[in-house]
Amino acid sequence: MTARDPWLSFARHTPARIALGRTGASLPTAEVLRFALAHAQARDAVHTPFDGDTVERDVRELGFGTVRVESAAPGRDAYLRRPDLGRTLSAESRARLGALKAPASDLAIVVADGLSSAAIHAHAVPFLSALKPWIARQGWSLAPVAIAAQARVALGDAVGELLHARACLLLVGERPGLSSPDSLGLYLTFAPKTGRSDAERNCISNVRPEGLSYDLAAFKLAWHLKEALARSLTGVELKDESDLLLVDGRPPAAALPG
Amino acid sequence: MAFIHRVGAKSYAFADLKELMAKATPPRSGDMLAGIAAASAEENVAAKMCLAEVPLKAFLSEALVPYEADEVTRLILDGHDRAAFAPVSALTVGDFRDFLLSDAATPQALAALAPGLTPEMAAAVSKIMRNQDLILAARKCRVVTRFRNTIGLPGTMAVRLQPNHPTDDAAGVSAVILDGLLYGCGDAVIGINPASDSLPVIDRLLKLMDEVIRRFDIPTQSCVLTHVTSSIALMNRGAPVDLVFQSIAGTEGANRSFGVDLSVLKEGTDAARALKRGTVGQNAMYFETGQGSALSAGAHHGVDQQTLEARAYGVARVFEPLLVNTVVGFIGPEYLYDGKQIIRAGLEDHFCGKLLGVPLGVDVCYTNHAEADQDDMDTLLTLLGAAGVTYVMGIPGSDDVMLNYQSTSFHDALYVREVLGLKRAPEFEAWLEKMGIAGADGRLLPADAHHPLLGFVADQAA
Known part of the structure; x- marks a missing residue:
């Protein structure tokens, strides 16, 4: 009943859904259901409640200090409708960060649910685990790691500013695609302060085992942070040249040169 | 000018035409985000009733975005054709809806009227029209454009074949082009959103599409959806550019956020036409638009997003594009x-x-954080097919693996052709028959395991 497409072997060249076959004008049953499952997983990734308790516990077990914050968005629905609220700290969170009177540090790390809490649940702790040796080797001082709920990328600006950090690294669950529901994004901003534009950040995208590996992402982030602290900038003027240091496609084991 | 409308004992005041338009718009989150939406359902309808009584002429004397501050407003008002406007110049917005749905509004009458209408007039009347009105009136509008085939003839619907790949891989792109062609798609354009901004990468994609079009003598055109300035640079280096692409919006400020203005769009149009690569016509531009882009750029002037979207079409039409899609x-x-x-x-x-x-097409699509799914897309696609949409997107299995969103698929195009009897661009339909992909009735033939198109992918992979 269903016609197969004789070019199925070309599917190895692309993740796109080619050679699906057809029944009349329509998709075969198995493809309709396979698509529905992928969409369900992407939807769940957006709406799965952020498990801040577990993320905080696991981050502490890695040896990092932590602090919990949330944006001004009161719930997921408001978060999706009002991107401005997701970029703003709640008054209570502002007060909490201010009360820490954090000493000056090189880096503030923010773990933000973004549009995929599934990405944070799956990849934030393994990535931080890969990043930790680089922080130790380079001798960077750290502010407490902020675990941020209902948060968008620009929330990191206020967090980094209140924690008196020279740079802010924000881990965020990226907008889920059908073929990548749990992709982690990394945003690095030098001299974080409210009002920074996206052109003033560097982004490392698609961190997950099927995309950019934890080890490679940690190396790239360390390279960017070292350059950012040395040159006092991030953004469009900081071009990624970290690939020049790779050895057979793998990051160097030792500290960064220079 | 202020407007007041009474509903029973209550009276609603609207400070100016801009506020009246925003409050009359059917509810949507973007206008709420901008803080300009009606505060209640009753206020929304009161604004519609008030708007229905506004003379169309009012839009010629009260600019929603200031004339002095915005080149799009100047383009719209300076280019307005008063002679074409004459037949409807005495009508209110409400009368205009009645006219559009009447038997007097023939395809010929509407085509003659188009240069006399401003985007704000079109937006205003749309706000008091129901979905069925929007379908019926649009169906009567004929917009035909040509490059290597004829797009927009009555009873036809074209498809953009969108072979995006996360790393612009030649074999990956080719595999999707083949998949789309063998599913009978690609008459609007074979159009790639590149993952990279690098000119050498875009040049390679242009050559790849040029080769497949030449080798198989396909009556269609190609496009890499990159910035207009990149296309101009590539044309200067001799790259095979058919259509020049650009995202555009309805205000000067929003266009600046895209890095364009009217003069660079003209430069792109002139450069593409000078290449004379079209065989049956020289409509050489491809524009994309979308409600919300001006608000996103902080350049909306307090005007509702649907009106600003219509103004983007006011920008598009002066460049006589082959294709425009929201x-x-x-x-x-x-x-x-x-x-x-x-x-x-x-x-x-x-x-x-x-x-x-x-020549409006629609990317019938959604993202995974919107409250929408395939059923909603089926509904919109079917309604647009009934409305005579110029073209829709064709993406394998609806899943764009580069842009991370879902649009219409090659199968969806087959579905809507089957349900509504819509044909492809005639030159492309004839090519499919010649190539043994579709029969004389336009329906796909059983797939041929040795079709010559398959060899193209094998060559790219080698």
Whole structure:
């Protein structure tokens, strides 16, 4: 009943859904259901409640200090409708960060649910685990790691500013695609302060085992942070040249040169 | 000028035409985000009733975005054709809806009227039209454009074949082009959104598409959807550019956020036409638009997003494009929250574009953080097919693996042709038959395991 497409072997060249076959004008049953499952997983990734308790516990077990914050968005629905609220700290969170009177540090790390809490649940702790040796080797001082709920990328600006950090690294669950529901994004901003534009950040995208590996992402982030602290900038003027240091496609084991 | 409308004992005041338009717009999240939406359902309808009584002429004397501050307003008002406007110049917005749905509004009458209408007039009347009105009136508007084939003839619908790949891989792109062609898609354009901005990469993609079009003598055109300045640079280096692409919006400020103005769009149009690569016509531009882009750029002037979208069509039409499409559900739920809002906006955009004489297609689409799914897309696609949409997107299995959103698929195009009897561009339909892909009735033939197109992918992979 269903016609197969004789070019199925070309599917190895692309993740796109080619050679699906057809029944009349329509998709075969198995493809309709396979698509529905992928969409369900992407939807769940957006709406799965952020498990801040577990993320905080696991981050502490890695040896990092932590602090919990949330944006001004009161719930997921408001978060999706009002991107401005997701970029703003709640008054209570502002007060909490201010009360820490954090000493000056090189880096503030923010773990933000973004549009995929599934990405944070799956990849934030393994990535931080890969990043930790680089922080130790380079001798960077750290502010407490902020675990941020209902948060968008620009929330990191206020967090980094209140924690008196020279740079802010924000881990965020990226907008889920059908073929990548749990992709982690990394945003690095030098001299974080409210009002920074996206052109003033560097982004490392698609961190997950099927995309950019934890080890490679940690190396790239360390390279960017070292350059950012040395040159006092991030953004469009900081071009990624970290690939020049790779050895057979793998990051160097030792500290960064220079 | 202020407006007042009474509902029973209550009276609603609207400070100016801009506020009246925003409050009369069917509810959507983007206008709420901008803080300009009606505060209640009753206020929304009161504004519609008030707007219905406004003379169309009012839009010629009261600019929603100031004339002095915005080159798009100047383009619209300076280019307005008063002679073409004459037949409707005495009508109110409400009368105009009645006219559009009347037997007097023939395809010929509407085509003659288009240069006399401003985008604001089209937007205003759309706000008091129901979905069925938007479908019926749009269906009567004929906009035909040509490059290597003829797009927009009555009873036809074209498809953009969108072979995106996360790393612009030649074999990957070729595999999707083959998949689309063998599913009978690609008459609007073979159009790639590149993952990279690098000119050498884009040059390679242009050559790849040029080769497949030449080798198999396909009556269609190609496009890499990159910035207009990149296309100009590539044309200067001799790259095979058919259509020049650009995202555009309805205000000067929003266009600046895209890095363009009217003069660079003209430069791109002139450069593409000078190459004379079209065989049956020289409509050489491809524009994309979408409600919410001006708000996103902080350049909306307090005007509602649907009116600004119609103004983008006012920009598009002066460059006589082959194709224009709204990416209706792409920008996200902060502008169009759910399937209902996406469907309404898709029908509004299509109607306004067609009424203004623009060859409007629709990227029937959604993101995974919007409250929408395939059922909503089936509904909108079917409604747009009934409305005579110029073209839709064709993406394998609906899943764009580069842009991370869902649009219409090659199968969806087959579905809507089957249900509504829509044909492809005639030159392309004839090619499919010649190549043994479709029969004389336009229906796909059983797939041939040794079709010559398969060899092209094997060559790219080698």
